[in-house]
Amino acid sequence: MEIHIATIVNGSETPAGDGISGALRCVIRLQDGTKRSAILKRGPVGQIMAEAFSALLLSKWNLPVPLPFLIDEAGAMAFASADVGYPNLKQSLNLDSLPKGPAREAALQVCAALACSLPTTPLAAACDEAIDNRDRNLGNILWDGNTEAWIDHALALGQGSHLQDANKLCDMALFIGQDERLQRSAIAQALLLDRSAPASAETALSSVTVPTTGVVPLIATRLNAIGNRLVARFPRPLDLLTNHDRV
Ligand SMILES: Nc1ncnc2c1ncn2[C@@H]1O[C@H](COP(=O)(O)OP(=O)(O)O)[C@@H](O)[C@H]1O
Ligand SMILES: [Mg+2]
Structure with missing residues (x-):
């Protein structure tokens, strides 16, 4: 698994409905132009790193984790994961x-x-x-x-x-x-x-x-x-x- 950089489609953000960090369901656009539904998390850079690093590592260890993305927001990074479409x-x-x-x-x-x-x-x-x-x-x-x-x-x-x-x-x-x-x-x-x-x-x-x-x-x-x-x-x-x- 590699990590793709994406951007948020303006106005697509809605609350993800659970959690404490204000996770948002949104549409992201990948660098090849494709769009997909994702859950967006903003936060301190250490937490963004922990999300991205863990998603890559755990998938290498064969644990099922949603596909991860990094969102470049004018220099600051946010994390997103592909919306699997089912609840916790x-x-x-x-x-x-x-x-x-x-x-x-x-x-x-x-x-x-x-x-x-x-x-x-x-x-x-x-x-x-x-x-x-x-x-x-x-x-x-x-x-x-x-x-x-x-x-x-x-x-x-x-x-x-x-x-x-x-x-x-x-x-x-x-x-x-x-x-x-x-x-x-x-x-x-x-x-x-x-x-x-x-x-x-x-x-x-x-x-x-x-x-x-x-x-x-x-x-x-x-x-x-x-x-x-x-x-x-x-x-x-x-x-x-x-x-x-x-x-
Ligand atoms: N990839 C995903 N697909 C579907 N739902 C997700 C995904 N990521 C997060 N969610 C939903 O959003 C909620 C909050 O996300 P989470 O990463 O747990 O953030 P928090 O740090 O706020 O707890 C989760 O409990 C889950 O319901
Ligand atoms: Mg949580």
Whole structure:
């Protein structure tokens, strides 16, 4: 996957309907003149870099992510992704419309179970661990009943250091009691991640004005210990040799 530069078709922007960053649904025009529907995100340059770098890297790691674009707005870069045309998991199950209480709790369980059961969830958990994505909430998983797409990596790659350190897919698996299954399969996926992909993603971004300093080493450090990192996301077995009778 490479990253294409595009421009916004004037007047085509409407609210995307979810999220906190003011994402906009719009029409973009590619350099070859073709137009397509996309979701536009503006923000600090670090977050634009995190979105673009992650989209390139995760697609190299075979995670389904929408096609990414960089939008040149008079020098400032914005990020856009091809509109896949289906909702996120929170919207699919209408979670936001339910009042707080047992019905909402039950729906949340169903939603988490769905998120954990997708064919690419173990790979996504491994990728999130590698890129330090602390923000894999149910609004960042798109699902049409058949196919999933993973979005919103604005707070990965060091941009989310104000958030609690978390791998939310592991948290969801714990919440629904599927932790052992996810742990095993995520570790297996992590060991298969192509170690040369981060440098290729950096090369793909080298021709655009999006600084990626420090990102490849950050991912390399995380990949070096990714098995241990994933193990640590789940509670450890009690130390059966500990003798609590003696002081
Ligand atoms: N490529 C896409 N295709 C379809 N819908 C998308 C796409 N990208 C984002 N969205 C929709 O827009 C919402 C907000 O986008 P997101 O990237 O999560 O931004 P935020 O940082 O505001 O959470 C998502 O929850 C989803 O409903
Ligand atoms: Mg989001």
